[in-house]
Amino acid sequence: MSYYARLSTVVAARGALCVGVDPHGAVxxxxxxxxxxxxxxxxxxxxxxxxxxxxxxxxxxxxxFERWGSAGIAVLERCLGMIRQAGALSxxxxxxxDIGSTMTAYAEAYLGDGPLRAxxxxxxxxxxxxxxxxxxxxxxxxxxGIYVLARTSNPEGSELQLGRTVAGDQIxxxxxxxxxxxxxxxxxxxxxxVVGGTHDDLGLNLASYRGSIxxxxxxxxxxxxxxxxxxxxxxxxxxxxxxxxxVLYAGxxxxxxxxxxxxxxx
Amino acid sequence: MSYYARLSTVVAARGALCVGVDPHGAVxxxxxxxxxxxxxxxxxxxxxxxxxxxxxxxxxxxxxFERWGSAGIAVLERCLGMIRQAGALSxxxxxxxDIGSTMTAYAEAYLGDGPLRAxxxxxxxxxxxxxxxxxxxxxxxxxxGIYVLARTSNPEGSELQLGRTVAGDQIxxxxxxxxxxxxxxxxxxxxxxVVGGTHDDLGLNLASYRGSIxxxxxxxxxxxxxxxxxxxxxxxxxxxxxxxxxVLYAGxxxxxxxxxxxxxxx
Numbered sequence: 001m002s003y004y005a006r007l008s009t010v011v012a013a014r015g016a017l018c019v020g021v022d023p024h025g026a027v028x029x030x031x032x033x034x035x036x037x038x039x040x041x042x043x044x045x046x047x048x049x050x051x052x053x054x055x056x057x058x059x060x061x062x063x064x065f066e067r068w069g070s071a072g073i074a075v076l077e078r079c080l081g082m083i084r085q086a087g088a089l090s091x092x093x094x095x096x097x098d099i100g101s102t103m104t105a106y107a108e109a110y111l112g113d114g115p116l117r118a119x120x121x122x123x124x125x126x127x128x129x130x131x132x133x134x135x136x137x138x139x140x141x142x143x144x145g146i147y148v149l150a151r152t153s154n155p156e157g158s159e160l161q162l163g164r165t166v167a168g169d170q171i172x173x174x175x176x177x178x179x180x181x182x183x184x185x186x187x188x189x190x191x192x193x194v195v196g197g198t199h200d201d202l203g204l205n206l207a208s209y210r211g212s213i214x215x216x217x218x219x220x221x222x223x224x225x226x227x228x229x230x231x232x233x234x235x236x237x238x239x240x241x242x243x244x245x246x247v248l249y250a251g252x253x254x255x256x257x258x259x260x261x262x263x264x265x266x
Numbered sequence: 267m268s269y270y271a272r273l274s275t276v277v278a279a280r281g282a283l284c285v286g287v288d289p290h291g292a293v294x295x296x297x298x299x300x301x302x303x304x305x306x307x308x309x310x311x312x313x314x315x316x317x318x319x320x321x322x323x324x325x326x327x328x329x330x331f332e333r334w335g336s337a338g339i340a341v342l343e344r345c346l347g348m349i350r351q352a353g354a355l356s357x358x359x360x361x362x363x364d365i366g367s368t369m370t371a372y373a374e375a376y377l378g379d380g381p382l383r384a385x386x387x388x389x390x391x392x393x394x395x396x397x398x399x400x401x402x403x404x405x406x407x408x409x410x411g412i413y414v415l416a417r418t419s420n421p422e423g424s425e426l427q428l429g430r431t432v433a434g435d436q437i438x439x440x441x442x443x444x445x446x447x448x449x450x451x452x453x454x455x456x457x458x459x460v461v462g463g464t465h466d467d468l469g470l471n472l473a474s475y476r477g478s479i480x481x482x483x484x485x486x487x488x489x490x491x492x493x494x495x496x497x498x499x500x501x502x503x504x505x506x507x508x509x510x511x512x513v514l515y516a517g518x519x520x521x522x523x524x525x526x527x528x529x530x531x532x
Contacts, residue, residue: 024367063364063371069343069381074336093368097390098329098361099420101290105329115335124363126392126415128422149392154365156394159440163431171426 003089003120003145004189007057007212008238010089014056015265017225018091018214020244021047021060021079024067027245031252037071040064043251044079050254051247051261052086059214059242060118062094077115089119091147091214097124097132104134111135111144120145122194122214129178136182139190145212146191150175151204153196153217162203173204180209197223197231197241206235213237218264219246225264269386269411270455273323273478274504276355280322281531283491284357284480286510287313287326287345290333293511297518303337306330309517310345316520317513317527318352325480325508326384328360343381355385357413357480363390363398370400377401377410386411388460388480395444402448405456411478412457416441417470419462419483428469439470446475463489463497463507472501479503484530485512491530 001009023043025035031046033039044065048058060083065076076092083090096106108114110121120139123132123146135146151161151172161172169177172195179191189211195202198217206213213232217223218241225241232239243264250260267275289309291301297312299305310331314324326349331342342358349356362372374380376387386405389398389412401412417427417438427438435443438461445457455477461468464483472479479498483489484507491507498505509530516526 022367024371026367061368061371063362063368063375066375066382067371067380069375070336070340071381073339077335095364095390096329096361097392099418099423101288101292102327102329102359105290105327105333109329109332109335114333115337116332124361124390124392126363126390126423126426127418127420128425130422131420152365152393154393154397156396157365157392159394159431159433160392160437163429163437165425165429167425171429174425 002143002188004212007089010056011238014054016240017055018057018059018240018242019051019055019247020242021058022244022248023064027248030249037068037075040068040072041075044075045082046252048079048082048086050257052082052088055088055261057089057091057240058083059091059093062092080116080118091120092118093122095122095124095149097127099127099131103131107135107138111138111142120147122147124149125175129175136191140186140188147194147214148175148179148191150193151195151202153198176204176206176209179211183211197228202231206237209235209237211237213239214242215239216242219243268409268454270478273355276322277504280320282506283321284323284325284506284508285317285321285513286508287324288510288514289330293514296515303334303341306334306338307341310341311348312518314345314348314352316523318348318354321354321527323355323357323506324349325357325359328358346382346384357386358384359388361388361390361415363393365393365397369397373401373404377404377408386413388413390415391441395441402457406452406454413460413480414441414445414457416459417461417468419464442470442472442475445477449477463494468497472503475501475503477503479505480508481505482508485509
Protein backbone atom coordinates (compact mmCIF):
# COMPACT_ATOMS: atom_id res chain seq x y z
CA MET A 1 0.00 0.00 0.00
CA SER A 2 1.43 3.38 -1.01
CA TYR A 3 2.57 5.91 1.58
CA TYR A 4 -0.32 8.18 0.66
CA ALA A 5 -2.82 5.34 1.13
CA ARG A 6 -1.28 4.40 4.47
CA LEU A 7 -1.37 8.03 5.56
CA SER A 8 -5.01 8.36 4.51
CA THR A 9 -5.91 5.25 6.50
CA VAL A 10 -4.23 6.30 9.73
CA VAL A 11 -5.57 9.85 9.45
CA ALA A 12 -9.10 8.51 8.94
CA ALA A 13 -8.70 6.44 12.10
CA ARG A 14 -6.84 8.91 14.33
CA GLY A 15 -7.43 12.37 12.88
CA ALA A 16 -5.19 14.66 10.83
CA LEU A 17 -2.51 15.63 13.31
CA CYS A 18 1.27 15.39 13.31
CA VAL A 19 3.15 15.77 16.58
CA GLY A 20 6.73 17.01 16.36
CA VAL A 21 9.34 15.15 18.38
CA ASP A 22 11.59 18.12 19.17
CA PRO A 23 13.62 17.17 22.24
CA HIS A 24 15.70 20.33 22.62
CA GLY A 25 17.32 21.56 25.82
CA ALA A 26 14.41 23.75 26.95
CA VAL A 27 11.96 20.85 26.66
CA UNK A 28 14.28 18.55 28.63
CA UNK A 29 14.41 21.14 31.42
CA UNK A 30 10.62 21.42 31.39
CA UNK A 31 10.47 17.63 31.75
CA UNK A 32 12.84 17.84 34.71
CA UNK A 33 15.73 16.03 33.04
CA UNK A 34 19.29 17.18 32.48
CA UNK A 35 20.09 18.07 28.85
CA UNK A 36 22.10 15.13 27.46
CA UNK A 37 21.59 11.78 25.79
CA UNK A 38 19.61 10.32 28.72
CA UNK A 39 17.33 13.37 28.71
CA UNK A 40 16.93 13.09 24.95
CA UNK A 41 15.87 9.48 25.32
CA UNK A 42 13.45 10.30 28.15
CA UNK A 43 11.65 13.01 26.14
CA UNK A 44 11.66 11.39 22.68
CA UNK A 45 10.62 7.92 23.80
CA UNK A 46 8.31 9.20 26.57
CA UNK A 47 6.37 11.30 24.08
CA UNK A 48 5.85 8.40 21.68
CA UNK A 49 4.99 6.05 24.53
CA UNK A 50 2.27 8.43 25.76
CA UNK A 51 0.75 9.28 22.36
CA UNK A 52 1.78 6.49 19.97
CA UNK A 53 -1.61 4.76 19.95
CA UNK A 54 -3.68 7.90 19.26
CA UNK A 55 -1.66 10.27 17.05
CA UNK A 56 -1.52 9.59 13.30
CA UNK A 57 1.96 10.89 12.55
CA UNK A 58 5.09 11.82 14.48
CA UNK A 59 7.76 14.12 13.08
CA UNK A 60 11.11 13.63 14.83
CA UNK A 61 13.41 16.60 14.22
CA UNK A 62 16.78 15.11 13.32
CA UNK A 63 18.80 18.14 14.49
CA UNK A 64 17.97 17.51 18.14
CA PHE A 65 19.31 13.95 17.86
CA GLU A 66 22.36 14.85 15.74
CA ARG A 67 23.20 17.39 18.44
CA TRP A 68 24.44 14.48 20.60
CA GLY A 69 26.39 12.62 17.92
CA SER A 70 26.13 8.89 17.30
CA ALA A 71 24.59 8.32 20.77
CA GLY A 72 21.77 10.71 19.83
CA ILE A 73 21.28 8.95 16.50
CA ALA A 74 20.97 5.64 18.33
CA VAL A 75 18.06 7.18 20.28
CA LEU A 76 16.52 8.32 16.98
CA GLU A 77 16.68 4.73 15.72
CA ARG A 78 14.74 3.56 18.78
CA CYS A 79 12.26 6.42 18.49
CA LEU A 80 11.51 5.55 14.84
CA GLY A 81 11.06 1.89 15.82
CA MET A 82 8.61 2.80 18.60
CA ILE A 83 6.53 4.95 16.24
CA ARG A 84 6.34 2.04 13.80
CA GLN A 85 5.36 -0.44 16.50
CA ALA A 86 2.63 1.87 17.78
CA GLY A 87 0.95 1.87 14.36
CA ALA A 88 1.68 5.54 13.69
CA LEU A 89 3.67 6.93 10.74
CA SER A 90 6.96 8.81 10.94
CA UNK A 91 7.98 11.85 8.93
CA UNK A 92 11.63 12.34 9.78
CA UNK A 93 12.43 16.04 9.49
CA UNK A 94 15.91 16.10 7.97
CA UNK A 95 15.52 18.64 5.12
CA UNK A 96 18.21 16.88 3.09
CA UNK A 97 19.03 17.99 -0.42
CA ASP A 98 22.01 16.99 -2.54
CA ILE A 99 22.88 15.50 -5.93
CA GLY A 100 23.70 12.17 -7.53
CA SER A 101 25.22 9.45 -5.39
CA THR A 102 24.97 11.66 -2.30
CA MET A 103 21.23 12.14 -2.69
CA THR A 104 20.96 8.40 -3.29
CA ALA A 105 22.76 7.74 0.00
CA TYR A 106 20.36 10.02 1.87
CA ALA A 107 17.44 8.20 0.27
CA GLU A 108 18.91 4.82 1.23
CA ALA A 109 19.57 6.02 4.77
CA TYR A 110 15.96 7.02 5.45
CA LEU A 111 13.78 5.44 2.77
CA GLY A 112 15.61 2.10 2.54
CA ASP A 113 15.60 -0.68 5.12
CA GLY A 114 18.38 0.53 7.44
CA PRO A 115 18.20 1.39 11.14
CA LEU A 116 16.98 4.96 10.40
CA ARG A 117 14.13 3.95 8.10
CA ALA A 118 11.16 6.31 8.30
CA UNK A 119 7.85 6.40 6.46
CA UNK A 120 8.74 9.77 4.94
CA UNK A 121 11.38 12.51 5.13
CA UNK A 122 11.48 16.22 4.42
CA UNK A 123 13.78 17.41 1.62
CA UNK A 124 15.07 20.80 0.45
CA UNK A 125 15.05 21.84 -3.23
CA UNK A 126 17.81 24.49 -3.45
CA UNK A 127 19.72 22.19 -5.86
CA UNK A 128 16.64 21.81 -8.06
CA UNK A 129 13.52 19.65 -7.79
CA UNK A 130 15.06 17.18 -10.25
CA UNK A 131 18.06 16.65 -7.97
CA UNK A 132 15.63 14.98 -5.55
CA UNK A 133 14.86 12.18 -8.03
CA UNK A 134 16.79 9.48 -6.10
CA UNK A 135 14.56 10.23 -3.09
CA UNK A 136 11.19 10.24 -4.83
CA UNK A 137 12.07 7.23 -6.96
CA UNK A 138 13.08 5.18 -3.91
CA UNK A 139 10.02 6.46 -2.02
CA UNK A 140 7.71 5.33 -4.82
CA UNK A 141 9.43 1.95 -5.11
CA UNK A 142 9.15 1.26 -1.38
CA UNK A 143 5.82 2.85 -0.43
CA UNK A 144 7.42 5.79 1.35
CA GLY A 145 7.01 9.53 0.96
CA ILE A 146 8.97 12.76 0.74
CA TYR A 147 7.89 16.28 1.69
CA VAL A 148 9.55 18.97 -0.41
CA LEU A 149 9.97 22.41 1.18
CA ALA A 150 7.84 24.79 -0.87
CA ARG A 151 6.90 27.77 1.28
CA THR A 152 8.25 27.65 4.82
CA SER A 153 6.73 29.23 7.92
CA ASN A 154 9.55 31.69 8.68
CA PRO A 155 9.34 35.27 7.34
CA GLU A 156 12.95 35.34 6.06
CA GLY A 157 12.12 32.49 3.65
CA SER A 158 9.85 34.61 1.47
CA GLU A 159 12.57 36.60 -0.30
CA LEU A 160 13.73 33.46 -2.13
CA GLN A 161 10.59 31.30 -2.10
CA LEU A 162 8.33 34.00 -3.52
CA GLY A 163 10.99 34.93 -6.08
CA ARG A 164 11.09 33.71 -9.68
CA THR A 165 12.80 30.84 -11.51
CA VAL A 166 14.76 31.50 -14.72
CA ALA A 167 11.58 30.60 -16.62
CA GLY A 168 9.68 33.27 -14.68
CA ASP A 169 7.56 31.04 -12.43
CA GLN A 170 7.18 31.77 -8.75
CA ILE A 171 9.67 29.46 -7.03
CA UNK A 172 7.35 27.95 -4.38
CA UNK A 173 4.66 27.45 -7.04
CA UNK A 174 7.15 25.74 -9.35
CA UNK A 175 7.88 23.25 -6.55
CA UNK A 176 4.14 22.63 -6.14
CA UNK A 177 3.73 22.14 -9.89
CA UNK A 178 6.66 19.75 -10.20
CA UNK A 179 5.45 17.72 -7.21
CA UNK A 180 2.01 17.53 -8.78
CA UNK A 181 3.43 16.47 -12.16
CA UNK A 182 5.48 13.73 -10.52
CA UNK A 183 2.47 12.46 -8.58
CA UNK A 184 0.37 12.39 -11.74
CA UNK A 185 3.11 10.39 -13.50
CA UNK A 186 3.58 7.86 -10.70
CA UNK A 187 -0.06 7.68 -9.58
CA UNK A 188 1.24 7.30 -6.04
CA UNK A 189 1.21 10.77 -4.47
CA UNK A 190 4.55 10.00 -2.82
CA UNK A 191 5.67 13.61 -3.24
CA UNK A 192 4.24 15.79 -0.48
CA UNK A 193 4.86 19.46 0.25
CA VAL A 194 5.88 21.50 3.26
CA VAL A 195 3.87 24.72 3.43
CA GLY A 196 3.98 26.86 6.57
CA GLY A 197 0.75 27.61 8.42
CA THR A 198 1.74 31.07 9.61
CA HIS A 199 0.88 33.11 6.50
CA ASP A 200 -2.27 35.17 6.03
CA ASP A 201 -2.14 34.42 2.33
CA LEU A 202 -0.17 31.49 0.96
CA GLY A 203 0.41 33.09 -2.42
CA LEU A 204 0.19 29.59 -3.91
CA ASN A 205 -2.30 27.82 -6.12
CA LEU A 206 -2.87 24.39 -4.60
CA ALA A 207 -6.22 23.75 -6.29
CA SER A 208 -4.97 20.90 -8.46
CA TYR A 209 -2.35 19.48 -6.11
CA ARG A 210 -3.41 16.04 -4.82
CA GLY A 211 -0.75 14.81 -2.44
CA SER A 212 -0.28 15.52 1.23
CA ILE A 213 0.77 18.85 2.71
CA UNK A 214 2.68 19.01 5.96
CA UNK A 215 1.91 22.29 7.75
CA UNK A 216 4.37 23.26 10.48
CA UNK A 217 4.08 26.48 12.44
CA UNK A 218 0.87 25.55 14.25
CA UNK A 219 0.92 26.56 17.91
CA UNK A 220 4.12 28.21 19.01
CA UNK A 221 4.82 29.84 15.64
CA UNK A 222 1.44 31.56 15.68
CA UNK A 223 -0.84 29.36 13.54
CA UNK A 224 -3.90 27.51 14.79
CA UNK A 225 -5.54 24.31 13.55
CA UNK A 226 -8.68 26.28 12.64
CA UNK A 227 -6.51 28.79 10.80
CA UNK A 228 -4.84 25.94 8.89
CA UNK A 229 -8.24 24.60 7.80
CA UNK A 230 -9.22 28.01 6.43
CA UNK A 231 -5.85 28.64 4.80
CA UNK A 232 -6.03 25.35 2.91
CA UNK A 233 -9.77 25.32 2.23
CA UNK A 234 -9.30 25.30 -1.56
CA UNK A 235 -6.96 22.33 -1.95
CA UNK A 236 -8.03 18.71 -2.47
CA UNK A 237 -4.77 17.61 -0.78
CA UNK A 238 -4.55 15.76 2.52
CA UNK A 239 -3.54 18.56 4.91
CA UNK A 240 -1.55 17.51 7.98
CA UNK A 241 -1.05 20.22 10.63
CA UNK A 242 2.04 19.73 12.76
CA UNK A 243 2.42 20.90 16.37
CA UNK A 244 5.45 20.64 18.59
CA UNK A 245 5.85 22.89 21.60
CA UNK A 246 2.16 23.04 22.58
CA VAL A 247 2.22 19.28 23.10
CA LEU A 248 5.80 18.76 24.31
CA TYR A 249 5.61 21.42 27.00
CA ALA A 250 2.61 19.61 28.54
CA GLY A 251 4.88 16.67 29.49
CA UNK A 252 6.17 14.61 31.07
CA UNK A 253 2.87 13.37 32.58
CA UNK A 254 1.25 11.11 29.92
CA UNK A 255 -2.26 12.24 30.92
CA UNK A 256 -1.29 15.88 30.33
CA UNK A 257 0.22 15.00 26.93
CA UNK A 258 -3.00 13.25 25.94
CA UNK A 259 -5.03 16.25 27.16
CA UNK A 260 -2.86 18.66 25.15
CA UNK A 261 -3.53 16.67 21.97
CA UNK A 262 -7.28 16.58 22.70
CA UNK A 263 -7.34 20.34 23.30
CA UNK A 264 -5.62 21.00 19.97
CA UNK A 265 -8.21 18.94 18.14
CA UNK A 266 -10.83 21.26 19.66
CA MET B 267 42.67 32.28 15.37
CA SER B 268 39.65 32.59 13.06
CA TYR B 269 38.67 29.75 10.75
CA TYR B 270 39.69 31.81 7.75
CA ALA B 271 43.12 32.48 9.25
CA ARG B 272 43.58 28.80 10.10
CA LEU B 273 42.51 27.85 6.58
CA SER B 274 44.93 30.35 5.06
CA THR B 275 47.77 28.95 7.17
CA VAL B 276 47.21 25.31 6.30
CA VAL B 277 46.66 26.12 2.62
CA ALA B 278 49.93 28.10 2.56
CA ALA B 279 51.73 25.08 4.01
CA ARG B 280 50.02 22.26 2.10
CA GLY B 281 48.45 23.80 -0.98
CA ALA B 282 44.86 24.68 -1.84
CA LEU B 283 43.22 21.29 -2.12
CA CYS B 284 40.24 19.69 -0.43
CA VAL B 285 39.82 15.91 -0.63
CA GLY B 286 36.28 14.58 -0.32
CA VAL B 287 35.73 11.64 2.01
CA ASP B 288 32.94 9.93 0.06
CA PRO B 289 32.87 6.30 1.16
CA HIS B 290 29.97 5.04 -0.94
CA GLY B 291 29.39 1.47 -2.00
CA ALA B 292 31.24 1.69 -5.32
CA VAL B 293 34.38 3.00 -3.59
CA UNK B 294 34.24 0.24 -0.99
CA UNK B 295 34.09 -2.33 -3.77
CA UNK B 296 37.06 -0.69 -5.50
CA UNK B 297 38.95 -0.94 -2.20
CA UNK B 298 38.10 -4.64 -1.99
CA UNK B 299 35.86 -4.36 1.06
CA UNK B 300 32.22 -5.39 1.50
CA UNK B 301 29.79 -2.44 1.67
CA UNK B 302 28.87 -2.03 5.35
CA UNK B 303 30.06 -0.30 8.50
CA UNK B 304 33.44 -2.08 8.51
CA UNK B 305 33.99 -1.11 4.87
CA UNK B 306 32.97 2.47 5.65
CA UNK B 307 35.54 2.60 8.41
CA UNK B 308 38.25 1.07 6.24
CA UNK B 309 37.78 3.64 3.45
CA UNK B 310 37.12 6.77 5.54
CA UNK B 311 39.89 6.23 8.05
CA UNK B 312 42.30 4.72 5.52
CA UNK B 313 42.01 7.78 3.30
CA UNK B 314 42.74 10.20 6.16
CA UNK B 315 45.57 7.99 7.43
CA UNK B 316 47.24 8.03 4.01
CA UNK B 317 46.79 11.74 3.26
CA UNK B 318 46.22 13.48 6.61
CA UNK B 319 49.70 14.96 6.83
CA UNK B 320 49.77 16.44 3.33
CA UNK B 321 46.27 17.57 2.37
CA UNK B 322 44.99 20.92 3.73
CA UNK B 323 41.30 20.09 4.03
CA UNK B 324 39.10 16.99 4.07
CA UNK B 325 35.40 17.11 3.28
CA UNK B 326 33.55 14.11 4.70
CA UNK B 327 30.17 13.65 3.04
CA UNK B 328 27.71 13.03 5.85
CA UNK B 329 25.21 11.09 3.69
CA UNK B 330 27.58 8.15 3.27
CA PHE B 331 27.90 7.84 7.06
CA GLU B 332 24.20 8.46 7.82
CA ARG B 333 23.49 5.64 5.37
CA TRP B 334 24.55 3.16 8.08
CA GLY B 335 22.72 4.77 11.00
CA SER B 336 24.29 5.44 14.39
CA ALA B 337 27.13 2.98 13.69
CA GLY B 338 28.04 5.02 10.60
CA ILE B 339 27.90 8.26 12.58
CA ALA B 340 30.30 6.75 15.13
CA VAL B 341 32.76 6.22 12.25
CA LEU B 342 32.25 9.86 11.22
CA GLU B 343 33.17 10.96 14.76
CA ARG B 344 36.43 9.01 14.51
CA CYS B 345 37.11 10.34 11.02
CA LEU B 346 36.70 13.96 12.16
CA GLY B 347 39.00 13.27 15.11
CA MET B 348 41.70 11.81 12.83
CA ILE B 349 41.54 14.82 10.52
CA ARG B 350 42.00 17.14 13.51
CA GLN B 351 44.90 15.12 14.89
CA ALA B 352 46.64 15.13 11.52
CA GLY B 353 46.69 18.93 11.47
CA ALA B 354 44.25 19.21 8.56
CA LEU B 355 40.90 21.01 8.60
CA SER B 356 37.49 19.40 8.15
CA UNK B 357 34.57 20.77 6.16
CA UNK B 358 31.70 18.45 6.99
CA UNK B 359 29.37 18.35 4.00
CA UNK B 360 25.91 18.24 5.59
CA UNK B 361 24.03 20.96 3.65
CA UNK B 362 21.80 21.65 6.66
CA UNK B 363 19.29 24.46 6.59
CA ASP B 364 16.45 25.12 9.03
CA ILE B 365 15.07 27.82 11.33
CA GLY B 366 15.19 28.92 14.95
CA SER B 367 15.96 26.34 17.61
CA THR B 368 16.41 23.65 14.95
CA MET B 369 19.12 25.61 13.13
CA THR B 370 20.71 26.29 16.52
CA ALA B 371 20.79 22.54 17.24
CA TYR B 372 22.51 21.86 13.89
CA ALA B 373 25.05 24.58 14.70
CA GLU B 374 25.67 23.09 18.16
CA ALA B 375 25.99 19.60 16.69
CA TYR B 376 28.77 20.53 14.24
CA LEU B 377 30.18 23.89 15.32
CA GLY B 378 30.04 23.34 19.09
CA ASP B 379 32.24 21.01 21.13
CA GLY B 380 30.35 17.73 20.71
CA PRO B 381 31.56 14.45 19.19
CA LEU B 382 30.76 15.61 15.63
CA ARG B 383 32.60 18.91 15.82
CA ALA B 384 34.10 20.01 12.52
CA UNK B 385 36.05 23.09 11.47
CA UNK B 386 33.29 24.06 9.06
CA UNK B 387 30.05 22.76 7.57
CA UNK B 388 28.09 23.33 4.38
CA UNK B 389 24.61 24.87 4.71
CA UNK B 390 21.66 25.36 2.36
CA UNK B 391 19.79 28.70 2.06
CA UNK B 392 16.31 27.71 0.79
CA UNK B 393 14.81 29.08 4.05
CA UNK B 394 16.63 32.38 3.59
CA UNK B 395 20.20 33.49 4.27
CA UNK B 396 19.06 35.07 7.56
CA UNK B 397 17.72 31.71 8.79
CA UNK B 398 21.36 30.57 8.91
CA UNK B 399 22.23 33.16 11.59
CA UNK B 400 22.54 30.60 14.44
CA UNK B 401 25.22 28.84 12.35
CA UNK B 402 27.29 31.86 11.35
CA UNK B 403 27.04 33.41 14.79
CA UNK B 404 28.27 30.23 16.49
CA UNK B 405 30.96 29.83 13.81
CA UNK B 406 32.24 33.36 14.43
CA UNK B 407 32.17 32.89 18.21
CA UNK B 408 34.14 29.65 18.05
CA UNK B 409 36.55 30.20 15.13
CA UNK B 410 34.65 27.89 12.78
CA GLY B 411 33.26 28.39 9.32
CA ILE B 412 30.18 27.74 7.20
CA TYR B 413 29.92 27.35 3.43
CA VAL B 414 26.61 28.50 2.01
CA LEU B 415 25.40 26.87 -1.21
CA ALA B 416 25.32 29.63 -3.82
CA ARG B 417 25.66 28.08 -7.26
CA THR B 418 25.97 24.30 -7.27
CA SER B 419 27.74 22.15 -9.86
CA ASN B 420 24.66 20.23 -11.11
CA PRO B 421 22.79 21.52 -14.18
CA GLU B 422 19.32 21.14 -12.62
CA GLY B 423 20.28 23.67 -9.94
CA SER B 424 20.37 26.61 -12.34
CA GLU B 425 16.61 27.04 -12.75
CA LEU B 426 16.31 28.22 -9.14
CA GLN B 427 19.81 29.54 -8.41
CA LEU B 428 19.94 31.78 -11.48
CA GLY B 429 16.38 32.95 -10.81
CA ARG B 430 15.44 36.17 -9.01
CA THR B 431 14.55 37.09 -5.44
CA VAL B 432 11.42 39.15 -4.69
CA ALA B 433 13.66 42.24 -4.78
CA GLY B 434 14.83 41.28 -8.28
CA ASP B 435 18.39 40.17 -7.48
CA GLN B 436 19.81 37.00 -8.95
CA ILE B 437 19.45 34.39 -6.22
CA UNK B 438 23.01 33.01 -6.22
CA UNK B 439 24.39 36.57 -6.35
CA UNK B 440 22.20 37.59 -3.42
CA UNK B 441 23.76 34.75 -1.38
CA UNK B 442 27.23 35.99 -2.36
CA UNK B 443 26.32 39.57 -1.40
CA UNK B 444 24.82 38.60 1.96
CA UNK B 445 27.85 36.42 2.78
CA UNK B 446 30.13 39.33 1.91
CA UNK B 447 28.10 41.77 4.02
CA UNK B 448 28.24 39.42 7.00
CA UNK B 449 32.00 38.95 6.63
CA UNK B 450 32.52 42.71 6.44
CA UNK B 451 30.46 43.14 9.62
CA UNK B 452 32.24 40.42 11.59
CA UNK B 453 35.71 40.97 10.17
CA UNK B 454 36.19 37.21 10.36
CA UNK B 455 35.34 35.80 6.93
CA UNK B 456 33.60 32.87 8.61
CA UNK B 457 30.97 32.75 5.86
CA UNK B 458 32.28 30.85 2.84
CA UNK B 459 30.48 29.92 -0.38
CA VAL B 460 29.95 26.74 -2.36
CA VAL B 461 30.28 27.44 -6.08
CA GLY B 462 30.49 24.54 -8.52
CA GLY B 463 33.51 24.25 -10.80
CA THR B 464 31.68 22.74 -13.76
CA HIS B 465 30.31 25.92 -15.37
CA ASP B 466 31.81 27.68 -18.38
CA ASP B 467 30.59 30.98 -17.00
CA LEU B 468 29.70 31.38 -13.34
CA GLY B 469 27.23 34.18 -13.95
CA LEU B 470 28.34 35.62 -10.60
CA ASN B 471 30.27 38.71 -9.57
CA LEU B 472 32.80 37.58 -6.97
CA ALA B 473 35.16 40.56 -7.37
CA SER B 474 34.51 42.00 -3.92
CA TYR B 475 33.89 38.75 -2.04
CA ARG B 476 36.73 38.07 0.43
CA GLY B 477 36.00 34.78 2.15
CA SER B 478 36.74 31.25 1.00
CA ILE B 479 35.03 29.46 -1.85
CA UNK B 480 34.67 25.68 -1.83
CA UNK B 481 34.59 24.40 -5.41
CA UNK B 482 33.23 20.87 -5.83
CA UNK B 483 32.84 19.20 -9.19
CA UNK B 484 36.55 18.95 -9.94
CA UNK B 485 37.50 15.61 -11.48
CA UNK B 486 34.60 13.24 -11.93
CA UNK B 487 32.03 15.98 -12.53
CA UNK B 488 34.06 17.38 -15.41
CA UNK B 489 36.04 20.28 -13.94
CA UNK B 490 39.83 20.47 -13.68
CA UNK B 491 42.05 22.31 -11.21
CA UNK B 492 43.43 24.48 -14.03
CA UNK B 493 39.86 25.20 -15.11
CA UNK B 494 38.99 26.22 -11.56
CA UNK B 495 41.92 28.67 -11.47
CA UNK B 496 40.71 30.31 -14.70
CA UNK B 497 37.05 30.34 -13.65
CA UNK B 498 37.88 32.15 -10.40
CA UNK B 499 40.68 34.38 -11.72
CA UNK B 500 38.84 37.60 -10.84
CA UNK B 501 38.06 36.96 -7.17
CA UNK B 502 40.26 37.91 -4.19
CA UNK B 503 38.73 34.98 -2.24
CA UNK B 504 40.62 31.91 -1.10
CA UNK B 505 39.53 29.31 -3.66
CA UNK B 506 39.56 25.70 -2.49
CA UNK B 507 39.00 23.07 -5.21
CA UNK B 508 37.53 19.82 -3.94
CA UNK B 509 38.13 16.41 -5.50
CA UNK B 510 36.64 13.10 -4.48
CA UNK B 511 36.49 10.20 -6.90
CA UNK B 512 39.81 10.89 -8.64
CA VAL B 513 41.58 10.41 -5.34
CA LEU B 514 39.37 7.78 -3.69
CA TYR B 515 39.43 5.42 -6.66
CA ALA B 516 43.25 5.33 -6.46
CA GLY B 517 43.04 3.50 -3.10
CA UNK B 518 43.50 1.54 -1.02
CA UNK B 519 47.29 1.60 -1.47
CA UNK B 520 48.54 4.70 0.42
CA UNK B 521 51.30 5.30 -2.15
CA UNK B 522 48.72 5.39 -4.93
CA UNK B 523 46.56 7.81 -2.95
CA UNK B 524 49.55 10.11 -2.46
CA UNK B 525 50.38 9.85 -6.17
CA UNK B 526 46.80 10.72 -7.13
CA UNK B 527 46.96 13.90 -5.03
CA UNK B 528 50.33 14.84 -6.55
CA UNK B 529 49.01 14.29 -10.06
CA UNK B 530 46.03 16.56 -9.39
CA UNK B 531 48.30 19.35 -8.21
CA UNK B 532 50.08 19.06 -11.58
